[in-house]
Amino acid sequence: MGTPAARTAPGSVGTVDTQFMDLSEPVQLDCGRQLHPVRIAYETYGTLSLARDNVILVCHALSGDAHAAGLSSKPPVASTRDGFAAEDRDRSSSQGLGWWDGMIGPGKAFDTERFFVISTNLLGGCGGTTGPSSVDPATGQPYGSNFPVISVADMVRTQRAFLGQLGVDRLAAVAGGSLGGMQAFEWAILYPDRVDAIVAIASTHALQPQGVAWNAIARNAITGDPAWQGGHYYGTGRKPDAGMGVARMVGHMTYLSAKSLGDKFDRRLQFAEDVRYTLTEPEFEIENYLRRQADTFVRRFDANTYLYTSRALTYFDLARQYGNGRLADALQNVSARTLLIAFSSDWLYPPAGSEELADALRSLGKPVECRVIDAPYGHDCFLLEEARQTPMIRDFLSRQGI
Amino acid sequence: MGTPAARTAPGSVGTVDTQFMDLSEPVQLDCGRQLHPVRIAYETYGTLSLARDNVILVCHALSGDAHAAGLSSKPPVASTRDGFAAEDRDRSSSQGLGWWDGMIGPGKAFDTERFFVISTNLLGGCGGTTGPSSVDPATGQPYGSNFPVISVADMVRTQRAFLGQLGVDRLAAVAGGSLGGMQAFEWAILYPDRVDAIVAIASTHALQPQGVAWNAIARNAITGDPAWQGGHYYGTGRKPDAGMGVARMVGHMTYLSAKSLGDKFDRRLQFAEDVRYTLTEPEFEIENYLRRQADTFVRRFDANTYLYTSRALTYFDLARQYGNGRLADALQNVSARTLLIAFSSDWLYPPAGSEELADALRSLGKPVECRVIDAPYGHDCFLLEEARQTPMIRDFLSRQGI
Numbered sequence: 157m158g159t160p161a162a163r164t165a166p167g168s169v170g171t172v173d174t175q176f177m178d179l180s181e182p183v184q185l186d187c188g189r190q191l192h193p194v195r196i197a198y199e200t201y202g203t204l205s206l207a208r209d210n211v212i213l214v215c216h217a218l219s220g221d222a223h224a225a226g227l228s229s230k231p232p233v234a235s236t237r238d239g240f241a242a243e244d245r246d247r248s249s250s251q252g253l254g255w256w257d258g259m260i261g262p263g264k265a266f267d268t269e270r271f272f273v274i275s276t277n278l279l280g281g282c283g284g285t286t287g288p289s290s291v292d293p294a295t296g297q298p299y300g301s302n303f304p305v306i307s308v309a310d311m312v313r314t315q316r317a318f319l320g321q322l323g324v325d326r327l328a329a330v331a332g333g334s335l336g337g338m339q340a341f342e343w344a345i346l347y348p349d350r351v352d353a354i355v356a357i358a359s360t361h362a363l364q365p366q367g368v369a370w371n372a373i374a375r376n377a378i379t380g381d382p383a384w385q386g387g388h389y390y391g392t393g394r395k396p397d398a399g400m401g402v403a404r405m406v407g408h409m410t411y412l413s414a415k416s417l418g419d420k421f422d423r424r425l426q427f428a429e430d431v432r433y434t435l436t437e438p439e440f441e442i443e444n445y446l447r448r449q450a451d452t453f454v455r456r457f458d459a460n461t462y463l464y465t466s467r468a469l470t471y472f473d474l475a476r477q478y479g480n481g482r483l484a485d486a487l488q489n490v491s492a493r494t495l496l497i498a499f500s501s502d503w504l505y506p507p508a509g510s511e512e513l514a515d516a517l518r519s520l521g522k523p524v525e526c527r528v529i530d531a532p533y534g535h536d537c538f539l540l541e542e543a544r545q546t547p548m549i550r551d552f553l554s555r556q557g558i
Numbered sequence: 559m560g561t562p563a564a565r566t567a568p569g570s571v572g573t574v575d576t577q578f579m580d581l582s583e584p585v586q587l588d589c590g591r592q593l594h595p596v597r598i599a600y601e602t603y604g605t606l607s608l609a610r611d612n613v614i615l616v617c618h619a620l621s622g623d624a625h626a627a628g629l630s631s632k633p634p635v636a637s638t639r640d641g642f643a644a645e646d647r648d649r650s651s652s653q654g655l656g657w658w659d660g661m662i663g664p665g666k667a668f669d670t671e672r673f674f675v676i677s678t679n680l681l682g683g684c685g686g687t688t689g690p691s692s693v694d695p696a697t698g699q700p701y702g703s704n705f706p707v708i709s710v711a712d713m714v715r716t717q718r719a720f721l722g723q724l725g726v727d728r729l730a731a732v733a734g735g736s737l738g739g740m741q742a743f744e745w746a747i748l749y750p751d752r753v754d755a756i757v758a759i760a761s762t763h764a765l766q767p768q769g770v771a772w773n774a775i776a777r778n779a780i781t782g783d784p785a786w787q788g789g790h791y792y793g794t795g796r797k798p799d800a801g802m803g804v805a806r807m808v809g810h811m812t813y814l815s816a817k818s819l820g821d822k823f824d825r826r827l828q829f830a831e832d833v834r835y836t837l838t839e840p841e842f843e844i845e846n847y848l849r850r851q852a853d854t855f856v857r858r859f860d861a862n863t864y865l866y867t868s869r870a871l872t873y874f875d876l877a878r879q880y881g882n883g884r885l886a887d888a889l890q891n892v893s894a895r896t897l898l899i900a901f902s903s904d905w906l907y908p909p910a911g912s913e914e915l916a917d918a919l920r921s922l923g924k925p926v927e928c929r930v931i932d933a934p935y936g937h938d939c940f941l942l943e944e945a946r947q948t949p950m951i952r953d954f955l956s957r958q959g960i
Contacts, residue, residue, distance in 0.1 A: 187835035247926055305835035365823050365844055366816040372845040375806045376852075379838050380800035382784060387837070400781035402747050405775045414768040414905065421767050424874060429875050433589035433707035435789070435865060440872070443774040450778075463837060470842070471833050473825060503816065550589060 167261040169226035169268055171202040172254075172282060177321060182280050183279070195269040196318045197222045197277040197284025197450030201260055204324075211324050212271045213315065214256060215332035215339035218407070218465050219457055223282025224275035225260035225268075228252035232260075237517040265542070265549040271328060274345065278339070279314040280306050280465055286546050289390060289458050301387025306464055308335070308472045312342040316350075328408030328556055330492075331355035331549075333538035334505060335469045338492075339442050344492040346480055353493040355549055358502055358538035361483055361516075362473035367504050369464045370410050374403035389462055400459045401450030413501040413534035417442065463498060470516035484516040494524040495552040497545055499537035527553060561847035569663040571603040571628035571670055574656075579723060585681070585716050591706040595695065599624045599686025600718045603662055604670030606726075613726050614673045615717065616658060617734035617741035620809070620867050621859055623685025626677035627662035627670075630654035653899045656888035658892070659943040667951040673730060680741070681716040682708050682867055684860035691792060703789025708866055710874045714744040718752075729849040730958055732894075733951075735940035736907060742870060743915075746894040747880055755895040755958060757951055760904055760940035762911030763876035763885055763918075769906050773868045776805035778879050780861050784860040789862055802861045803852030804900045810851050817938035819844065855942070886918040896926040897954040899947055928956060 174197050199222050199439035204211065214224050230252070256277075259265040266273050277285035280303065289304035295302075319325070330340040330351055332484045337359020343351045363371070378384055381399030389395045421442040423433060431439055438444040479486030496514055498507035507528045514526035529544050538545075568717055576599050584594035601624045606613065616626050655675075661667040668675050679687035682705065690705035697704075721727070732753055734744040738760020745753045756799070765773070780786055783801030789799045823844040827833060840846040882886030898916055900909035909930045916928035931946050933939045940947075 285637075300839055307835075362818060362825060365825055365842075366811070366821045367821065368825060368842050369807075369811055369848060371845050372840070372842070372848060373804060375838075376805045376807065376849075377779060378754075381782075382800075398784075399804075402775060402779045402782060402801075404777065405771075406808065409768070409771055409775065414766060414908075415770065416766045423764060423767055423770060430878075433873075435703055435707055435869060436777075438774070440767075440770050441775070442771050446771060446774060447778075467837060476825075476832075481749060515782075540561055550690065 168265050171229050172199050172201065172223070172226040173229045174196060174222050175197055176284060177318060179314070179317050181317060183310065185304050186307040186309045187305050191279075191286065191304060193276050194279070194286045194314060194317075195284070195290070196286075196314070197281070198318070199223060199225070199254075199275050201225050201273040201275075202271055204272040208324060208325060209328060210271050211267055211319075211327050212273045212317060212329045212331060213319070214260065214266065214273060214274070214275045215330065215336035215341075216255065216278060216316075217332070217334040217336050218469065219453070219462070220255050220336075221281060222275050222277040222285070223252075223254045223283070224256045224313065225254040225273070228254070228255065255539070259546070259549075266331065266553075267550065270446045271553075274322075274324070276315055276318060278311045278465070280311070280461055280468070282461040287458070288387070288460035288464060292445060298390040299553040300390060300460060303460065306468050308338045308468050309342050309346060309477070311468065312339050312346055315339070315343075316347060323516055325350060329353040329355060329553060331357075332359070334359055334535065335465070338469060338472045341474060344490045344494070345474065346488045348491045351492040353495070353553070355497070355552065356510075357497040357545065358395040358499055358505045358535055359496075359514050360505050361486075362475065362509075364506065364509065367410070368470045370390045370406055370504070371470045374406045375466055377402040377406065379461055380435065384459065387463075389459075396459045397454040400454045400457075400462065402446075402452040403445045404450045408446065409478050410504045411535040413503065413532055415501065416533045416536075419532070421427070421445065423451050477495070483512065484519050487516050487520060487522070488511075490517065490520075490522055493552075493555075494522065496524065496526040497526045497538075497548060497550065498526070499533070499535070500528060500530045501532050501542065502535045502537060504535045565651065569665055571663045573631050574601050574603065574625070574628040575631045576601055576624050578686060579720060581716070581719050581723060583719060584935045585712065585719060587706050588709040588789065589707050590610070593681075593688065593706060596681070596688045596719075597686070597692070598716070599683070601625060601627070601677050603627050603675040603677075604673055604931040606674040610726060611728060612673050612728060613627075613658070613721075613729050614668055614675045614731045614733060615647055615721070615745075616662065616668065616675060616677045616730050616835050617717075617732065618657065618677065618680060618737035619736040619737075620737050620871065621684060621735070621855070621864070622657050623739075624677050624679040624687070625654075625656045625685070626658045627656040627675070628659065630656070643852070646720040657941070661948070661951075667948040668733065668955075669952065670906075675954075676721070676724075676726070678717055678720060678823060680713045680867070682870070684863040689860070690789070690862035690866060694900045700792040702792060702862060704854075705862065705866060708870050710740045710870050711744050711748060711879070713870065714741050714748055717741070717745075718749060723907075727752060728754050729753040730954060731757060733759075734761070735759040736761055737867070738872060738939065740874045743876060746892045746896070747876065747877070747888065750891045752926070753894040755897070755955070756869045757897045757899070757954065758912075759899040759947065760901055760907045760937055760957055761898075762907050763888075764911075764917050766874055766908065766911065769812070770872045771871045772808060772906070778864050779808065780865055786861065791861075798861045802856045802864065803849075805864060806852045806855040807821070807848045810848065810904045813937040815905065815934055818938075823847065862910065876889045884923050885914065889915075889922060892919065892924055895957075896924065898926065898928040899940075899950060900928070901929045901935070901943065902930060902932045903934050904937045904939060906937045
């Protein structure tokens with residue numbers, strides 16, 4: 157529940173409830189299937205203006221959920237914050253803080269004294285929105301791998317349907333990091349008349365081949381675990397924790413830079429005296445750290461959601477989807493102002509991807525800012541370098557005409 | 559068996575047999591245990607001089623074996639060559655070529671018209687040398703995870719015992735890439751009076767923390783596979799192919815650079831028309847490539863050997879082992895001339911490691927050359943950039959006083 161001190165911390169949105177809404181219409185998916193019913197888990201921070209023109213949608217990354225800011229009203233099970241430092245994550249977990257709490261609140265980057273911020277758990281998620289662990293009405297059993305394969309565009313169409321039902325027809329901004337940034341681009345392309353600005357951080361128009369490969373390896377680790385059972389592990393008393401743990405370790409490594417790992421762990425051993433010549437025990441601190449990351453993750457996250465979301469983010473490719481292979485063609489209809497932020501040490505979503513996007517938008521005469529922050533923590537910078545992102549985002553949003 | 563054309567190819571050592579020798583004495587290991595009996599699988603290329611002063615020992619990397627050059631006299635099961643391009647590997651496999659055939663032979667970097675080249679399968683291996691798949695005389699069953707945990711120094715002590723029994727007391731050079739280079743350093747430190755020169759390619763004095771982590775993840779993938787059965791899978795009809803496949807994919811990715819993956823695969827799809835919205839099928843060419851790599855590897859390599867060898871190479875740390883944390887102190891007794899070759903795009907064994915070694919040797923007044931080759935293929939460069947390494951190595955060895 158959080159301590160009173162934490163609850164009244166300056167800049168906090170306070171204690172928040174996750175809310176739920178059932179969509180009245182089926183969602184039409186890229187794969188050709190329809191999904192119905194669809195429930196959306198969401199949170200809101202700040203106050204909707206009378207003109208309903210101050211809404212910012214924030215979109216989470218691969219392993220997030222709707223709890224983006226403030227203290228959860230529910231006792232925290234484990235953190236949803238994906239930052240680097242274990243200490244940070246543990247602290248966040250113990251207080252039930254949202255994954256982007258440093259960026260959303262009074263006076264923060266996404267200033268809740270000015271904006272009404274909405275955060276949803278994405279389609280296919282395991283944080284309350286309909287996903288593979290939800291019950292398939294056709295069978296009365298959880299979907300498992302019968303859940304339709306979804307795209308980032310599907311996630312965004314679902315958000316649009318949800319917002320429409322909520323009475324929000326226009327967004328002052330869509331913002332997110334990593335996969336969250338991909339959703340922002342989809343918004344700008346699918347609904348150019350409904351989005352005034354997008355903020356895409358540590359993101360790209362298409363995951364580079366190395367990222368496609370790391371994601372494929374993580375998925376193979378899950379599907380190769382016999383406890384995955386072809387995706388139908390719900391209710392069996394077994395789930396693919398071993399494979400999911402390896403998937404998380406792989407993913408986690410790709411979020412960190414060699415330098416940040418070196419600075420934090422070096423080659424320090426767990427036991428001061430020397431190596432112990434064991435085959436399976438962690439002997440290096442970094443081995444132990446990775447195992448703890450894996451153990452925490454498998455307790456809080458559904459393996460099928462990981463598979464579906466990973467698949468969607470590797471499919472995502474604006475040039476292929478909308479431009480016949482040409483990025484600039486894909487962006488022709490964008491009317492939103494665009495802020496791109498990238499990090500020098502991010503080798504999973506390297507700055508080159510943001511720069512390509514910026515070049516393509518500029519070639520079309522679209523308003524775009526691309527900022528590359530020199531920081532050493534890899535992809536995780538997007539959750540760690542809040543102090544340097546904040547003025548960039550505040551400045552960008554302050555030029556909004558509301 | 560190779561075609562006649564291949565057998566008579568210029569620069570080939572021709573058809574070779576793997577030979578075997580049983581050590582007469584037990585090997586004393588760093589973990590405190592002794593190992594006996596120990597069998598060594600080895601091959602030789604060239605002719606031993608009367609003075610027995612022209613011997614070069616080549617040491618293989620994580621997944622290699624004794625078959626370093628020429629055509630195997632046995633029908634090839636699968637390649638031992640760890641190069642990048644699938645085409646190369648397939649060609650190598652179909653002809654049974656050794657993993658360093660481009661570097662060993664008449665007129666090549668390790669010139670068999672001048673040197674007598676010896677290649678052994680390392681201790682713990684699965685290519686004929688005693689390892690975890692060998693029978694434990696105490697039980698009559700394969701060791702499995704009862705095999706002692708070994709170090710790179712143990713591998714080198716075993717090589718020394720083998721060479722002594724072969725009648726070779728002095729080496730003109732020890733050479734290897736990656737883990738093979740680590741063995742060369744151990745030779746120079748453990749037996750300074752017996753080694754005239756070392757050639758360490760794409761290697762280091764201690765794996766950097768990111769490399770320690772990737773190795774830990776690969777081992778976790780294997781030991782987390784229930785088919786591993788605590789290491790006692792021999793004879794059960796099941797083996798940890800799924801976990802081993804993931805381990806191989808992880809390892810393989812760390813050998814390649816983002817650029818080489820991009821150049822080779824980009825984001826090309828398997829099927830020309832579009833994505834097919836499948837959860838588990840490979841849809842990108844790179845996904846298919848990784849699965850083929852995994853499938854080939856699990857057929858030819860023992861999972862326990864992978865675990866033990868990976869453990870040894872993460873333990874390896876010259877400063878910790880021999881210098882109380884100071885690299886220069888560890889290298890004090892080295893008398894061998896040293897050639898270090900590193901590759902600009904190798905992020906697993908970055909050039910900085912070779913440069914640290916060179917600086918430490920120079921600070922002690924030891925003869926050392928450090929060459930950094932600008933090449934885009936990552937760690938795999940050591941097997942691919944043969945043309946540029948050859949003159950460096952030939953020139954270095956030509957200054958040998960024999």
